[in-house]
Amino acid sequence: MNTTAQPRRARRGRPGHDLESVLRVAVGLFNERGYEGTSVDELASRLGVTKSAIYHHVSSKEELLRMAVDRALDGLFAVLAAAGEQAGPAIDALEHLVRGSVEVLVEQLPFVTLLLRVRGNTVVERNALARRREFDHAVTELVRRAEREGDVRPDVNPAVTSRLLFGMVNSLIEWYQPRDGSNNGELADAVCAIAFDGLRTR
Amino acid sequence: MNTTAQPRRARRGRPGHDLESVLRVAVGLFNERGYEGTSVDELASRLGVTKSAIYHHVSSKEELLRMAVDRALDGLFAVLAAAGEQAGPAIDALEHLVRGSVEVLVEQLPFVTLLLRVRGNTVVERNALARRREFDHAVTELVRRAEREGDVRPDVNPAVTSRLLFGMVNSLIEWYQPRDGSNNGELADAVCAIAFDGLRTR
Numbered sequence: 001m002n003t004t005a006q007p008r009r010a011r012r013g014r015p016g017h018d019l020e021s022v023l024r025v026a027v028g029l030f031n032e033r034g035y036e037g038t039s040v041d042e043l044a045s046r047l048g049v050t051k052s053a054i055y056h057h058v059s060s061k062e063e064l065l066r067m068a069v070d071r072a073l074d075g076l077f078a079v080l081a082a083a084g085e086q087a088g089p090a091i092d093a094l095e096h097l098v099r100g101s102v103e104v105l106v107e108q109l110p111f112v113t114l115l116l117r118v119r120g121n122t123v124v125e126r127n128a129l130a131r132r133r134e135f136d137h138a139v140t141e142l143v144r145r146a147e148r149e150g151d152v153r154p155d156v157n158p159a160v161t162s163r164l165l166f167g168m169v170n171s172l173i174e175w176y177q178p179r180d181g182s183n184n185g186e187l188a189d190a191v192c193a194i195a196f197d198g199l200r201t202r
Numbered sequence: 203m204n205t206t207a208q209p210r211r212a213r214r215g216r217p218g219h220d221l222e223s224v225l226r227v228a229v230g231l232f233n234e235r236g237y238e239g240t241s242v243d244e245l246a247s248r249l250g251v252t253k254s255a256i257y258h259h260v261s262s263k264e265e266l267l268r269m270a271v272d273r274a275l276d277g278l279f280a281v282l283a284a285a286g287e288q289a290g291p292a293i294d295a296l297e298h299l300v301r302g303s304v305e306v307l308v309e310q311l312p313f314v315t316l317l318l319r320v321r322g323n324t325v326v327e328r329n330a331l332a333r334r335r336e337f338d339h340a341v342t343e344l345v346r347r348a349e350r351e352g353d354v355r356p357d358v359n360p361a362v363t364s365r366l367l368f369g370m371v372n373s374l375i376e377w378y379q380p381r382d383g384s385n386n387g388e389l390a391d392a393v394c395a396i397a398f399d400g401l402r403t404r
Contacts, residue, residue, distance in 0.1 A: 034236060091402065143401075152401050156392045164396045167373020168366050175365045190358045194366045198400030199345075199354050200293065 019057040022047065026064040027110045035065055035114075036121065062124050065114075069128040072115040075104035077131075080138055090145035091152060095192055097142065098169060102188040105172045113173040139166060165195050221259040224249065228266040229312045237267055237316075238323065264326050267316075271330040274317040277306035279333075282340055292347035293354060297394055299344065300371060304390040307374045315375040341368060367397050 025047055029038045040061050044051045058064055079100030086093040105112045115132070118125045139162040146152040152161065169191060176187070227249055231240045242263050246253045260266050281302030288295040307314045317334070320327045341364040348354040354363065371393060378389070 034239075037236075037239070151403060153395065153399075153403050156395055156401070160389075160392050161396060161401055163373065163377045164370050164393060165401065167376065168370040170376075171365065171369020171373065174369070174372075187362075190362050191366060193355065193358055194363060194400070195396070196400050196402045197355075198396070198398050199358070199363050199367065200398045201353060201355050202404070 017049075017053075022054055022057050023064060023067055024110070026061075027068045027114055030065065030068070031110055031113050031117070035061075035118075035125075062122060065122070066124045066127075068111050069115045069118060069124065072104070072108055072111040073128065073131050073135075075108050075112075076101060076135055079104055080135060083142070084138075089149055089151055090142050091149070091196075094139075094142050094146055094152075095196060097139065098165065098192055098195060099188045101166070101169050102172065102191050103184055105169065106176065106178065106184045106187065109173065109176065109178065112170075116170055116173055136162065136166070168195055219251075219255075224256055224259050225266060225269055226312070228263075229270045229316055232267065232270070233312055233315050233319070237263075237320075237327075264324060267324070268326045268329075270313050271317045271320060271326065274306070274310055274313040275330065275333050275337075277310050277314075278303060278337055281306060282337060285344070286340075291351055291353055292344050293351070293398075296341075296344050296348055296354075297398060299341065300367065300394055300397060301390040303368070303371050304374065304393050305386055307371065308378065308380065308386045308389065311375065311378065311380065314372075318372055318375055338364065338368070370397055 022043075026038070026043050029043060029046060032038075033042075038061070040051055040054060043061075043064075044054055047054070058067070079097060082100065083093040083097035086096055115128060118128045118132075120126045120129050140159045143152055143158040143162045143165070147154055147158055152158075156164075172187075224245075228240070228245050231245055231248060234240075235244075240263070242253055242256060245263075245266075246256055249256070260269070281299060284302065285295040285299035288298055317330060320330045322328045322331050342361045345354055345360040345364045345367070349356055349360055354360075358366075374389075
């Protein structure tokens, strides 16, 4: 569902009436033109509302960016926390984390897309990059634990393993096309099958 | 090695004297600010030359973009052709292709980075996207052949397998840091180990 195209068809002015629709249209524009390349004027025009209608909901464009990347990060950190609470081998927690991350990417696709394109030009972006690094370190730590437990191959550096693993997961933002009736569970199964057991038959 | 930072230290005007240095600095700027966000004026200023010095080498900004994405694409298609000429099982050709692609990414990092961020706003970008799709189809076909030969797991759709495989390979542009003495062969080994045999110990 392309929410950025919606306002043109919707009743004039309506999408600017609640924060959620302002946020969704803003994220669509940020992904389309870049955060720097999008003005509040363009957002207002896309929504068919006045700038003051937008400032009724948020204080600045940067606040929209913060809310957007936080939604993606909060989703990923919730999955990380749940994975950390798993009893049992680290490799099971890692699989739980990959599966949950695929679900967050699919469910919050525009928000995660924006997060993964952030380059660090503003305070909000630098904070987002810092949280991404924190997430990456936690993944590397989990890979390292699983390696100590003998479940992850020891011939690849754990930091490289975690980068490649999430390189695969994050590539979804480049090619995944949401479709009615598409099954996120199947996609998560495919990612886990390839990442954990490889594409070669055993 | 960061070629975009070089001109500031180099002798004034020198980097604009040959096409290769103009191209490298242009690609650095395109990656930093986006193709749309970079003007020939800025390029001239970064190089410390006049605009006419740039137009001595190329007819337009778009020609620089075309040369840059073609360098990345030509490298990848050369590897694809070499993989296609391999006798023997398709899975060996696929491994050859992954290994060669990692090498192209590492050796032509700024060029491949630019290619992978192209969005299709100009003729050059749309042509680049068409060639990328052609490459993706060839990878999918190779995965399909390897599956028929019994060497690739049949439980994941070949198109999804090839997307995940190259999602992992292409993620290098996000995290790979070239270092003196770093070994591309080791990186290619790591990618092949994880992608083909999985991160789980057997």
